[in-house]
Amino acid sequence: MLIGLSAGILYPVFAGEAGELRAMLNGWLIGFLGAVFIWIFEMKVFNPRKRTLSFIPIFLIKTTAYLIGFLIIILSVKAIVDSLFYKIPLWDYVTGDEFKNFILKEDFFVILSYTLAFLAIINFTLQMSRKVGYDMMINYITGKYHKPVKEERIFMFIDMKSSTTIAEQLGNLKYHNLLNDFYFDITKCILASKGEIYRYVGDEIDITWPMKRGIKNANCIQTYFYTLYQIKRRKEYYLNNYGFVPQFTTGLHCGVVSTGEIGEVKSQVVHLGDTIQTTNLLKNELKNLEKQFLMTGEILERIKLPKPMQALKCGHITGSDPKGNINLYTLVDEKI
């Protein structure tokens, strides 16, 4: 959305040719309205559920829709501003000669082709960075992790329960679709709580936050609850299509990791360190303790829990950590 808005602000640079007040005003108005239009379109009309189309159709649909939208905006802004400027009633101006001239003149086509090129570039980058992951695109280009760095991060995994039996029951193709549906639902929740998708490992999705961002508003815990309700809300869809509702387990941990890029081709940004290993240990504990959610003491002491929630100690793991045991907590609703 930021890109859309800044593009709207940049637009006058291209459109407002002469520095003439009227042209500048036109440009700014068009840019602003255009950005609002893109924002509404992205948020309301083109929400992720409908994004199961492939790249090129989405690209074409979006670009034409934006172009038509911009066309209407440009023409109406021009008409309104000019009619006010010349103090002619709007209808007379629209049917008048000057407006007809404007549309048939070459200038209009130049503006139109600029708009088209601009929209195409914006749409392309937006879509590509969605595919690659917004944070990833920036990391690749700026080379943030080109040299490995140490940083504090929060890690969380959401693991689908008994996926092997499910895979055998459904067959490979249907299982793939199930995973995809499941990931689509989770992605929504992750984005809402400002998480970054680290990777997909089989039936598991790994999510990470920089320490500050994850702790703020207890974002990392929110993700878990968003997901819980999201899957509940879509219960019927899963039941109709796959015959059951996917269940999942979640572990949450934080600490210092080293982050760096690996590989020449198909480079991946990888996190390494004890923190990752401890997070992996949580998977076993989830099975042993028969819990759906576990978090470590490390993260609990940094987070302010949302009101009705309370942490309940339910075990510990002996890590390689020199500090000794790491306490495990699960969350309970106080009211229950």
Add this chain to the structure above:
Amino acid sequence: MFYNFSMTRENSRRSKQRYWIIVLSVSLSLLYAVLVDGFTQIFPYINTFIIGLFISFLILFFEFFLYKNYLKRLNFILILFIRTTYYLVFITGFMFTELIVARMIRDKASFSAVLFSPEFQNYLANEDFKLAIVYAFILILTFNFMRQMNAKLGQGNFWNFILGRYVIPVNQERIFMFLKIDDPDEKEKPLSDLDYFTYFNDIFFDITDLILNRYGEIYEYVDNVLVISWPPQKGIRNSNCIRVFFEVLYALKENQFKYSEKYGFIPEIAAALHIGEAIRGEIGDVKTAIIFNGDVLNTTSRILEQCSKLQKQLLVSQILLDRINLSNIYYTTDLGIMELRGKKERIQLYSIEEREFQHV
């Protein structure tokens, strides 16, 4: 010292690439001439043909000769910057001289006479020349950006995303290789986390080209295991999927002093090869990945576990070996029918080794 394997290595993929680059850039620049000047004159065609030829040699020189390890390991923006300026400077410089020389021949005039002739001065002052430079700059920048992005995402994945090839998952038969590289954590002196990255990157940058030359597609890095896949014909032809293992082995031996000096040990590798059907499809809305899903992946990773158990470097399943016409520089050992962890079906495994050759 070691049997020089590279003697038998034919770089067919690279030489194919070279032809493609020449053909593409010449035809692109001819296309430019058509778009700008139409079909009326022959003169622009000769110009652009020579320019296209020169550009293709520029590309070959940079990508195949200059683009070595030290350049590869710079970061994205720096490489993009170096590439773009390199091409822009040489291409505009060449265009400039080429235009003068062409006019010298046409008008039979001297270099400076052409340079200061009103016609040429006009041409420079004219929009046309600036437009050509801008056109070249934008083309070079987009082209290189896409190329580098494509490499980051894995071979062809950029286009797979754009063309939406795997939006609807497809069932594919693929050859999979799980290539395990020595984990420094298991050594006497473990590396620090940060050295860990340089260790793996050192190795990956040494071996990636070898894998690409053998048409392997790098699928993912899972801790210390590199997963490579082939479409069946490409992997089977020329025993590509087996040869690549030995090429990697020799590449690491070639660099053994570098590794032992830097990390205190020489990395060893082991690999498992298997063929089977897997679902390939896009997954996830944000940070979309194109993944393989199938039993063959589990089986291959189980075969890899057998490598350390049986003290073998390369294990191949029978179904794959049956389809490969193995060169006689290798010999196979039948290891019998093996039971794999967590698998009901049992699988016949072979190990492959290279024959020792006497040096003449």
